[in-house]
Amino acid sequence: xxxxxxxxxxxxxxxALAPLVVYPVFMMKVMCFALFACAFNLLIGFGGLLxxxxxxxxxxxxxxxxxxxxxxxxxxxxxxxxGTGVALVLGYVVGLLAIRRQGIYFAxxxxxxxxxxxxxxxxxxxxxxxxxxxxxxxxRLFGLVDLxxxxxxxxxxxAIFLGGFLLIWRVVHSPFGQVLKAIxxxxxxxxxxxxxxxxxKHIAFVISGGVAGLAGATKAIVFQLASxxxxxxxxxxxxxxxxxxxxxxxxxxxxxxxxIIITMQNYLAxxxxxxxxxxxxxxxxxxxxxxxxxxxxxxxxxKKSL
Amino acid sequence: xxxxxxxxxxxxxxxxxxxxxxxFYALLSLGLAVIFGLLNIINFTHGAQYMMGAFVAWxxxxxxxxxxxxxxxxxxxxxxxxxxxxxxxxxSRLYQLDHLYGLLLTFGLALIIQGLFRNEFGSSGLPYRIxxxxxxxxxxxxxxxxxxxxxxxxxxxxxxxxxxxVIERTKLGAYLRAATENPQLVQAFGVNVPRMITLTYGFGVxxxxxxxxxxxxxxxxxxxxxADLIIVVFAVVxxxxxxxxxxxxxxxxxxxxxxxxxxxxxxxASNIVIFVIMVIVLLIKPAGLFGTQK
Numbered sequence: 358x359x360x361x362x363x364x365x366x367x368x369x370x371x372x373a374l375a376p377l378v379v380y381p382v383f384m385m386k387v388m389c390f391a392l393f394a395c396a397f398n399l400l401i402g403f404g405g406l407l408x409x410x411x412x413x414x415x416x417x418x419x420x421x422x423x424x425x426x427x428x429x430x431x432x433x434x435x436x437x438x439x440g441t442g443v444a445l446v447l448g449y450v451v452g453l454l455a456i457r458r459q460g461i462y463f464a465x466x467x468x469x470x471x472x473x474x475x476x477x478x479x480x481x482x483x484x485x486x487x488x489x490x491x492x493x494x495x496x497r498l499f500g501l502v503d504l505x506x507x508x509x510x511x512x513x514x515x516a517i518f519l520g521g522f523l524l525i526w527r528v529v530h531s532p533f534g535q536v537l538k539a540i541x542x543x544x545x546x547x548x549x550x551x552x553x554x555x556x557x558k559h560i561a562f563v564i565s566g567g568v569a570g571l572a573g574a575t576k577a578i579v580f581q582l583a584s585x586x587x588x589x590x591x592x593x594x595x596x597x598x599x600x601x602x603x604x605x606x607x608x609x610x611x612x613x614x615x616x617i618i619i620t621m622q623n624y625l626a627x628x629x630x631x632x633x634x635x636x637x638x639x640x641x642x643x644x645x646x647x648x649x650x651x652x653x654x655x656x657x658x659x660k661k662s663l
Numbered sequence: 664x665x666x667x668x669x670x671x672x673x674x675x676x677x678x679x680x681x682x683x684x685x686x687f688y689a690l691l692s693l694g695l696a697v698i699f700g701l702l703n704i705i706n707f708t709h710g711a712q713y714m715m716g717a718f719v720a721w722x723x724x725x726x727x728x729x730x731x732x733x734x735x736x737x738x739x740x741x742x743x744x745x746x747x748x749x750x751x752x753x754x755s756r757l758y759q760l761d762h763l764y765g766l767l768l769t770f771g772l773a774l775i776i777q778g779l780f781r782n783e784f785g786s787s788g789l790p791y792r793i794x795x796x797x798x799x800x801x802x803x804x805x806x807x808x809x810x811x812x813x814x815x816x817x818x819x820x821x822x823x824x825x826x827x828x829v830i831e832r833t834k835l836g837a838y839l840r841a842a843t844e845n846p847q848l849v850q851a852f853g854v855n856v857p858r859m860i861t862l863t864y865g866f867g868v869x870x871x872x873x874x875x876x877x878x879x880x881x882x883x884x885x886x887x888x889x890a891d892l893i894i895v896v897f898a899v900v901x902x903x904x905x906x907x908x909x910x911x912x913x914x915x916x917x918x919x920x921x922x923x924x925x926x927x928x929x930x931x932a933s934n935i936v937i938f939v940i941m942v943i944v945l946l947i948k949p950a951g952l953f954g955t956q957k
């Protein structure tokens with residue numbers, strides 16, 4: 358725990374000081390994806406459930422909050438809340454279906470359901486098809502703070518990211534989180550001890566979907582855009598990669614993984630399809646030789662669980 | 664002549680397209696099921712290998728002047744050979760780990776293969792012409808049946824049934840089924856199980872390559888032609904359950920037809936109908952139509 362508190366303090370300091378050296382918009386992108394990856398990691402890292410369709414929550418949260426802010430004119434905080442709520446409901450329904458099968462089937466089912474959400478987003482009238490929802494207003498926070506100011510929006514995103522991160526931290530260390538880990542390690546034994554494994558998995562799925570939706574909703578407000586990229590299966594693959602590279606089942610791994618992948622995409626953006634190749638290579642290397650990920654290896658070296 | 668206000672021409676046309684798509688679903692899900700049975704790995708690279716089959720056929724024709732019929736033999740062999748190399752070099756290191764790592768590895772490989780082909784050939788489709796012997800078509804009175812499409816349906820049916828026969832009715836298939844149940848015991852009886860696993864992976868991947876060659880003249884040869892298809896095939900696999908070979912074949916063809924019919928009666932839902940069916944099957948029979956829950 359002490360190691361984790363120190364790591365958290367370092368992370369807060371880095372995030373607070375980063376805009377002095379790095380482009381703030383880039384940092385905000387990293388934080389949105391880091392939160393997304395943390396949500397995903399709650400399932401795979403602590404519940405042992407590989408969801409291959411997590412982009413559906415990112416996209417649903419994004420579309421819902423963008424629509425609420427732009428068309429309905431809801432205040433920013435309510436728009437984000439609405440986006441998160443939509444993702445929670447989606448998580449409830451999808452979770453109900455997906456937990457009916459285990460292991461590899463779980464991954465395939467989530468992927469197929471995400472593809473369904475993708476086609477829905479492609480065809481539904483309010484999503485704007487290929488164009489997406491553009492020019493989403495950032496608005497004023499609680500009617501007071503103008504979020505078009507760089508400092509205000511940065512602080513806002515940082516607060517949401519840290520809030521989401523702490524929520525997941527709390528879940529992981531709660532009795533609920535312990536049962537979840539027990540189910541990951543040995544589902545049959547957890548059931549024999551009287552735990553309703555399906556219910557625990559379902560709740561974890563809903564929380565994970567909700568936090569992913571929060572990340573998507575925030576992202577849509579910050580970048581003033583909700584688009585098909587966020588619901589496509591490549592995005593689901595990217596979040597798996599971020600988490601795997603940072604370290605499955607570590608608290609800080611997804612954050613580092615997201616930072617590395619986003620940085621890489623930034624530098625390689627002009628290379629087109631090579632980005633895909635490089636991501637594929639990282640996947641293969643991680644699976645074959647680097648399964649603990651960056652933070653996993655660091656934690657092993659420091660003899661601390663991070 | 665009209666049925667429910669839809670001309671029979673359109674109805675049978677879409678039914679035919681449905682059967683064609685169904686042929687590819689059946690070939691691909693069959694390969695996935697055979698691989699999963701023995702390796703316990705869901706082969707995410709399957710869509711990329713299907714695409715490779717189409718590209719090998721295209722390259723054979725355009726670079727070496729080797730036509731469709733030879734491609735039908737050579738492309739699956741070439742794709743199967745790359746599969747054997749993949750299994751030996753990478754997949755075989757993962758058998759002791761959680762099965763999810765196999766999925767992640769093959770997903771990464773699919774990204775690499777698709778990215779490399781996109782760099783080399785761009786994202787626009789390349790045409791592949793129908794072989795001379797199969798151009799033209801038959802007028803059946805109620806519809807026009809292009810020869811090539813009839814050939815694809817017949818050929819994939821034959822390949823699927825032959826695979827079923829080999830696995831369910833021959834001695835080789837008996838070894839294979841035994842190794843699926845208990846690899847250690849089969850190994851103890853003196854069967855070289857690791858080699859069998861390698862060849863099985865090569866065979867399943869070869870089937871994907873074969874599907875790619877057959878698809879080349881129908882769809883354009885495109886680096887991403889397998890990327891979205893594989894997700895539909897995953898849904899097909901979930902619906903059918905991977906326990907039964909015949910089940911995979913039936914589900915593949917059946918869902919192709921259902922998809923074709925949806926295109927006639929409610930086109931907006933045609934690209935999600937298979938996912939909707941998956942949801943219904945999960946609610947009623949979670950193990951899949953032909954599957955057994957482990």
